[in-house]
Amino acid sequence: AQSVTQPDIHITVSEGASLELRCNYSYGATPYLFWYVQSPGQGLQLLLKYFSGDTLVQGIKGFEAEFKRSQSSFNLRKPSVHWSDAAEYFCAVGSLTDSWGKLQFGAGTQVVVTP
Amino acid sequence: DAGVIQSPRHEVTEMGQEVTLRCKPISGHDYLFWYRQTMMRGLELLIYFNNNVPIDDSGMPEDRFSAKMPNASFSTLKIQPSEPRDSAVYFCASRPGLAGTGGQFFGPGTRLTVL
Secondary structure (H helix, E strand, C coil), X not given: CCEEECCCCEEEEECCCCEEECCEEECCXXXXXXXXXXXXXXXXXXXXXXXXXXXXXXXXXHCEEEEEHHHCEEEEEECCCCHHHCEEEEEEEEECCCCCCXXXXXXXXXXXXXX | CCCCEEECCEEEECCCCCEEEEEECCCCCCEEEEEXXXXXXXXXXXXXXXXXXXXXXXXXXXXXXXXXXXXXXXXXXXXXXXXHHHCEEEEEEEECCCCCCCCCEECCCEEEEEC
């Protein structure tokens, strides 16, 4: 069965420090992968996506993610966080063979940014 | 484009009352998804539509929940009768019809409180 695991429920990081959020997936088919961000009281906003090709993908707000097939991972990174990056982050997985476009979401990682 | 529009943004009702949540997807998007988000269960897919036809409603919790999509620009999620355990944030999302491309675009959500 497909699954998405975000091992870290909560991460605290200082403003200006680097951030890495982990995402591991278990998927039988060729996956496509997403990272979403949810600010308090808001809907989910797409940060970036991976389908194929270059395994390092760039997204909005200075985020990037690297797909590692051998590790079944798709970790999100940002070199220097800003206070506005405080939010909840969700990893999601779908299948290129699933034309319906259903996504499996992880449980989310809450990011707190300290001054 | 205005994005996915949901109404109301907040709804407070009493147990036993009927609740109707509304969604207007992004114009041209062929797929529409309804999700529920709670602290305990995270983000759950309730039902999704393709070209106004319900494809999978296996996530609908019980018969009290129903969803319709009478046309390409409007969908409703109805709860009748509502119960306190239905309190959650309900999101609508839409995506284009091209398989394996793009992500889902989320609305701002409806925060439902059932007293």
